[in-house]
Amino acid sequence: xxxxxxxxxxxxxxxxxxxxxxxxxxxxxxxxxxxxxxxxxxxxxxxxxxxxxxxxxxxxxxxxxxxxxxxxxxxxxxxxxxxxxxxxxxxxxxxxxxxxxxxxxxxxxxxxxxxxxxxxxxxxxxxxxxxxxxxxxxxxxxxxxxxxxxxxxxxxxxxxxxxxxxxxxxxxxxxxxxxxxxxxxxxxxxxxxxxxxxxxxxxxxxxxxxxxxxxxxxxxxxxxxxxxxxxxxxxxxxxxxxxxxxxxxxxxxxxxxxxxxxxxxxxxxxxxxxxxxxxxxxxxxxxxxxxxxxxxx
Amino acid sequence: xxxxxxxxxxxxxxxxxxxxxxxxxxxxxxxxxxxxxxxxxxxxxxxxxxxxxxxxxxxxxxxxxxxxxxxxxxxxxxxxxxxxxxxxxxxxxxxxxxxxxxxxxxxxxxxxxxxxxxxxxxxxxxxxxxxxxxxxxxxxxxxxxxxxxxxxxxxxxxxxxxxxxxxxxxxxxxxxxxxxxxxxxxxxxxxxxxxxxxxxxxxxxxxxxxxxxxxxxxxxxxxxxxxxxxxxxxxxxxxxxxxxxxxxxxxxxxxxxxxxxxxxxxx
Amino acid sequence: xxxxxxxxxxxxxxxxxxxxxxxxxxxxxxxxxxxxxxxxxxxxxxxxxxxxxxxxxxxxxxxxxxxxxxxxxxxxxxxxxxxxxxxxxxxxxxxxxxxxxxxxxxxxxxxxxxxxxxxxxxxxxxxxxxxxxxxxxxxxxxxxxxxxxxxxxxxxxxxxxxxxxxxxxxxxxxxxxxxxxxxxxxxxxxxxxxxxxxxxxxxxxxxxxxxxxxxxxxxxxxxxxxxxxxxxxxxxxxxxxxxxxxxxxxxxxxxxxxxxxxxxxxxxxxxxxxxxxxxxxxxxxxxxxxxxxxxxxxxxxxxxxxxxxxxxxxxxxxxxxxxxxxxxxxxxxxxxxxxxxxxxxxxxxxxxxxxxxxxxxxxxxxxxxxxxxxxxxxxxxxxxxxxxxxxxxxxxxxxxxxxxxxxxxxxxxxxxxxxxxxxxxxxxxx
Numbered sequence: 002x003x004x005x006x007x008x009x010x011x012x013x014x015x016x017x018x019x020x021x022x023x024x025x026x027x028x029x030x031x032x033x034x035x036x037x038x039x040x041x042x043x044x045x046x047x048x049x050x051x052x053x054x055x056x057x058x059x060x061x062x063x064x065x066x067x068x069x070x071x072x073x074x075x076x077x078x079x080x081x082x083x084x085x086x087x088x089x090x091x092x093x094x095x096x097x098x099x100x101x102x103x104x105x106x107x108x109x110x111x112x113x114x115x116x117x118x119x120x121x122x123x124x125x126x127x128x129x130x131x132x133x134x135x136x137x138x139x140x141x142x143x144x145x146x147x148x149x150x151x152x153x154x155x156x157x158x159x160x161x162x163x164x165x166x167x168x169x170x171x172x173x174x175x176x177x178x179x180x181x182x183x184x185x186x187x188x189x190x191x192x193x194x195x196x197x198x199x200x201x202x203x204x205x206x207x208x209x210x211x212x213x214x215x216x217x218x219x220x221x222x223x224x225x226x227x228x229x230x231x232x233x234x235x236x237x238x239x240x241x242x243x244x245x246x247x248x249x250x251x252x253x254x255x256x257x258x259x260x261x262x263x264x265x266x267x268x269x270x271x272x273x274x275x276x277x278x279x280x281x282x283x284x285x286x287x288x289x290x291x292x293x294x295x296x297x298x
Numbered sequence: 299x300x301x302x303x304x305x306x307x308x309x310x311x312x313x314x315x316x317x318x319x320x321x322x323x324x325x326x327x328x329x330x331x332x333x334x335x336x337x338x339x340x341x342x343x344x345x346x347x348x349x350x351x352x353x354x355x356x357x358x359x360x361x362x363x364x365x366x367x368x369x370x371x372x373x374x375x376x377x378x379x380x381x382x383x384x385x386x387x388x389x390x391x392x393x394x395x396x397x398x399x400x401x402x403x404x405x406x407x408x409x410x411x412x413x414x415x416x417x418x419x420x421x422x423x424x425x426x427x428x429x430x431x432x433x434x435x436x437x438x439x440x441x442x443x444x445x446x447x448x449x450x451x452x453x454x455x456x457x458x459x460x461x462x463x464x465x466x467x468x469x470x471x472x473x474x475x476x477x478x479x480x481x482x483x484x485x486x487x488x489x490x491x492x493x494x495x496x497x498x499x500x501x502x503x504x505x506x507x508x509x510x511x512x513x514x515x516x517x518x519x520x521x522x523x524x525x526x527x528x529x530x531x532x533x534x535x536x537x538x539x540x541x542x543x544x545x546x547x548x549x550x551x552x553x554x555x556x557x558x559x560x561x562x563x564x565x
Numbered sequence: 566x567x568x569x570x571x572x573x574x575x576x577x578x579x580x581x582x583x584x585x586x587x588x589x590x591x592x593x594x595x596x597x598x599x600x601x602x603x604x605x606x607x608x609x610x611x612x613x614x615x616x617x618x619x620x621x622x623x624x625x626x627x628x629x630x631x632x633x634x635x636x637x638x639x640x641x642x643x644x645x646x647x648x649x650x651x652x653x654x655x656x657x658x659x660x661x662x663x664x665x666x667x668x669x670x671x672x673x674x675x676x677x678x679x680x681x682x683x684x685x686x687x688x689x690x691x692x693x694x695x696x697x698x699x700x701x702x703x704x705x706x707x708x709x710x711x712x713x714x715x716x717x718x719x720x721x722x723x724x725x726x727x728x729x730x731x732x733x734x735x736x737x738x739x740x741x742x743x744x745x746x747x748x749x750x751x752x753x754x755x756x757x758x759x760x761x762x763x764x765x766x767x768x769x770x771x772x773x774x775x776x777x778x779x780x781x782x783x784x785x786x787x788x789x790x791x792x793x794x795x796x797x798x799x800x801x802x803x804x805x806x807x808x809x810x811x812x813x814x815x816x817x818x819x820x821x822x823x824x825x826x827x828x829x830x831x832x833x834x835x836x837x838x839x840x841x842x843x844x845x846x847x848x849x850x851x852x853x854x855x856x857x858x859x860x861x862x863x864x865x866x867x868x869x870x871x872x873x874x875x876x877x878x879x880x881x882x883x884x885x886x887x888x889x890x891x892x893x894x895x896x897x898x899x900x901x902x903x904x905x906x907x908x909x910x911x912x913x914x915x916x917x918x919x920x921x922x923x924x925x926x927x928x929x930x931x932x933x934x935x936x937x938x939x940x941x942x943x944x945x946x947x948x949x950x951x952x953x954x955x956x957x958x959x960x961x962x963x964x965x966x967x968x969x970x971x972x973x974x975x976x977x978x979x980x981x982x983x984x985x986x987x988x989x990x991x992x993x994x995x
Contacts, residue, residue, distance in 0.1 A: 037670065086785055090607050090784070094782050097833065098833035118699070167404075174382065176386055177453070180379075181404060182375045210671055225660065227392060258681075265672065275657075281659055312955055312959075324949060327952070542948075549967075549968070554854060555965070
């Protein structure tokens, strides 16, 4: 394995861990499609941040675009609650609008924005090793992206460990959570903020579609393998990491997009869990009724 | 027959609550005594669950206020425990019975503290009280309906409150569990707690509760069981809605009228 | 401007074809989308849209050419497969529907991207143009493509037209449809097939990524203008057709521009305008109605206050200053002034140097409101057993909503009362 491959896989793994940790909470709240919506909706934010900050000012970009993700969830709620648009239609209308806006901005400012339409969808993870962070003394610290995503991962890990019980309770039983004085709205928007931040940080390297795949796939796989949220978080992070490594080599072999290949591996992982999971797989379910019948006989 | 008590555990004052702009409870005004087992009784859609949700601050009020132990909810949250309907949560959630029981201790932990061995011990004790200690590490979807209900109860017990509000704890529960639960509720009452239960079955209400609230869009009666579970009052509760009240409710919704001109003065 | 004229005159046969094609594609997906949205399957449509990409690529890899029929067949197959997998996963595991949709959407699309990039890197000179499927390009619709996709679109519209009544029932009340003996399963299957077909033809103009907007947005917007399904389908189709034509124009003037995003942007604008401005259901209409109600309440309250003041004096047409009215009933001064002016225009109050007074019709109206207030108070004490000091606040609001019919009913129930719970006289009907 050469050094470039190492950096690419490391980036993929970091993104995978960030996305799959948050994804666990998303799918348990039945909000997978809101995650999908956010991952598309941050695009105009990223483009605008590019335009206004001129250079690639990392933190302005992250925060600006992340705010747009939160605005997207707010819009979804607004259309649904205030304008009384059907819930699923409200998600569909909001994210396609924002994403279309983003693509138009990219086409209009094609010269000024260092992004192209395809990159938006499946990223340019292969270029990660090219953008090296050099200190003033000329020391090579490795790719800039790795540092950014690493930073986001640290923030996320702190967020989830410190506020685990709030995230857990508001996801499981919002009514009880409110009754003991937790604000479900606050934790909802904090979680959505975290999802937006992760999406934005991951966007450039892996694109919108892999963000969705990583937010939904590994958590769904883990959900079939365990009955304990803590284990579910760990398993999905592991599954995501494995998928990003395996995806890299698959892409190499097929000479295709790394993000696409990682999604394909994620699909395969889920398929395996769906069929073979010891507790919740298809085979286990087939076997169970037989065991019960035997016990009765 | 609406009997008020002095020094009540719970005071509901002129409470009006609506759902999608349609009032479902009109001007409910009642007080509950300390150390009592209270049943909220009424037909489907009478607003029974709405009443306890409104008390717990889960629904916005159109008018009136609620006081618990003479104070607004915010100040006494730790002394009040709420048991939602069993169907309100996803039982496929990756959690064990112990995890759920432990949630009862979260209120006391504050923002940053994480549950530790003390909380685990409290949760185990609560599970023992409902006879679920052997199932502590079982995933909640593998429990029967009755067992799930017991786990919910244990979570409330772990909270160690003084007032308990329970939404249909007997729904979908086998007879053995029902007996066990009511025995437990009696013990709680004997230890000085007040337990308010939304209940469906008139037959058993007679022996379960010492105080009955009869509800059908409005408060029909509130008082000691022997004075409230009388044929005329039951007839009033179950003998159909008040036509005019329903008509006005529908009008308010159809014309999108504000249910009250002014916002409630106290929260 | 010249280009717009060129475009509108349709002198170029190519422009004509492309425009007609786009309009057909857009309209057919909007029509099918109405049913998708009403059956709450909007996001499933999103998954199908993403899932056709691997089908397109596979069809190309297998045949090595861009024959529209083959590509259509390939995308149709994977589109269908994605639906089956979503249903299979939700039915056979604890994974919930939203997760299954998200998973299928991203995995299928990921595989599609993998194949697409792999084809692009393989130096097959035939492949250029496959990436148009990502964001769509109406101008790429030429020759045989146009005929194939156009034919499918017409087929779609025809089947909806023929089976309109059945589809309506299936979308509205599945259980009932089954009881009257409709082949519900078959109809559902057909609707789903139509959705897949709509997606497959629609991606030509907007691309797979934004295709779901073509299904969802026109339907959601049209829903705000009507409560009737027929009208809804028509409005959605018209909106979409307009945006489709606009997309063709963009594609014609700026071939480098992806057309999909422009069509979607236009559709979204139409939708947002609908959410806000549609009569009755729009935000603005509802806000205005609320304001009208509040103003009516203010006016009625002023009349009532003047009546109460007169009641104390025993003389109802006496004049009072604004200050006196405010003392009796606290309210923002501006609101009261506006209310008084409106009442004067209606001839219910008159202004003199001494202040404001009820006119005879004003007194009559005031009497009606006070009467309703006191009747309701009495009803609350008699039938809800509220204490007499608890009924005022409730009656303050309900007095404004009671109809003459309810008034009559209350009178009968309360046996034509003369006094309210506070022993004040209930004014009789004049």
